[in-house]
Amino acid sequence: MLIKKPADIPPSEITSPALYARRREFLKSAAALGAAAIWSPLEPLRAADDDLKPTPYKDITAYNNFVELGPGKTAPAQYGGNLRAKPWTVAVEGHCEKPGQFGLEDFLKPHQPEERIYRLRCVETWSMVVPWLGVPLNQILPRFKPTSDAKYVEFTTLLDPARMPGQKTRLLDWPYVEGLRMDEAMHPLTLLATGLYGKELPDQNGAPLRLVVPWKYGFKSIKSIVKIRFADKQPRTTWNLEAPDEYGFYANVNPAVDHPRWSQKRERRIGDFFKRDTVLFNGYGDQVAGLYAGMDLRKQF
Numbered sequence: 373m374l375i376k377k378p379a380d381i382p383p384s385e386i387t388s389p390a391l392y393a394r395r396r397e398f399l400k401s402a403a404a405l406g407a408a409a410i411w412s413p414l415e416p417l418r419a420a421d422d423d424l425k426p427t428p429y430k431d432i433t434a435y436n437n438f439v440e441l442g443p444g445k446t447a448p449a450q451y452g453g454n455l456r457a458k459p460w461t462v463a464v465e466g467h468c469e470k471p472g473q474f475g476l477e478d479f480l481k482p483h484q485p486e487e488r489i490y491r492l493r494c495v496e497t498w499s500m501v502v503p504w505l506g507v508p509l510n511q512i513l514p515r516f517k518p519t520s521d522a523k524y525v526e527f528t529t530l531l532d533p534a535r536m537p538g539q540k541t542r543l544l545d546w547p548y549v550e551g552l553r554m555d556e557a558m559h560p561l562t563l564l565a566t567g568l569y570g571k572e573l574p575d576q577n578g579a580p581l582r583l584v585v586p587w588k589y590g591f592k593s594i595k596s597i598v599k600i601r602f603a604d605k606q607p608r609t610t611w612n613l614e615a616p617d618e619y620g621f622y623a624n625v626n627p628a629v630d631h632p633r634w635s636q637k638r639e640r641r642i643g644d645f646f647k648r649d650t651v652l653f654n655g656y657g658d659q660v661a662g663l664y665a666g667m668d669l670r671k672q673f
């Protein structure tokens with residue numbers, strides 16, 4: 373596996389497994405110095421490390437939202453479909469000079485998935501830390517030569533009730549669709565994920581290809597993508613169509629904007645006992661706040 377470090381991403385966001393293990397070793401020996409270490413100058417280091425400590429694989433793959441595979445958090449893992457059935461094709465359409473249909477391998481070529489450890493904050497107030505394998509979307513999109521009319525990117529999930537039993541229900545309007553503004557899609561943090569913990573994506577996490585936008589609520593990270601369309605207008609998005617006053621197009625993690633049915637100020641990291649404060653832009657503000665300069669994030673939520 374190739375580990376790349378784009379210059380514009382702080383090293384804390386990209387941790388190779390080896391480096392991660394070494395850091396934990398260091399912290400263990402620091403802890404062995406005794407309880408006093410808890411209040412020593414090492415404390416900020418310990419806290420930062422904990423903030424990106426990956427959630428166990430079994431939790432990331434057993435507690436999911438993927439309505440196509442069933443309602444609730446455990447159904448997707450239990451009633452996974454047959455998503456990885458090959459071949460998988462990705463269609464690229466809309467305002468671009470080189471549209472087409474691509475087999476998954478060709479679509480990703482020549483890029484090698486790299487590991488990125490990202491916090492994931494879901495709108496239901498739970499969070500995880502996931503070691504994704506993926507290719508930054510901004511390495512892939514330019515190949516299709518989007519035109520100046522391409523202001524947004526729309527993503528569509530597979531529509532196939534035989535492989536996605538939830539699509540036999542009317543829980544949502546199928547297929548699931550999502551969208552990003554072009555500058556959000558081209559931001560170096562935005563990832564097309566193909567795996568986690570160094571392995572292929574399990575069906576319930578969105579096999580074989582899903583979006584990861586770490587500063588936005590989980591529902592923006594659309595799973596099992598079969599189509600990418602360059603659009604001149606803001607695309608419709610599934611949860612916004614479903615409940616426009618609860619789920620906006622932007623969906624930036626924002627502790628100051630309550631969901632109409634619950635506060636968004638706190639979150640429970642899966643595996644933790646205590647809740648923690650939710651951070652604006654899920655902690656990625658240094659890198660993404662500039663995308664929203666001049667916007668009222670309470671109105672454009």
Ligand SMILES: Nc1nc2c(c(=O)[nH]1)N[C@H]1C(S)=C(S)[C@@H](COP(=O)(O)O)O[C@H]1N2
Pocket residue numbers: 432435436437438439440492494495529548576577578589590591592593594595596
């Ligand atoms: N196609 C599709 N993508 C989806 C969803 C879905 O129901 N269908 N759920 C979303 C929501 S609400 C969340 S929180 C994340 C959860 O991703 P995870 O199961 O990998 O943690 O997937 C998102 N992507």
Ligand SMILES: [Mo]
Pocket residue numbers: 437494495496589590591
């Ligand atoms: Mo979610």
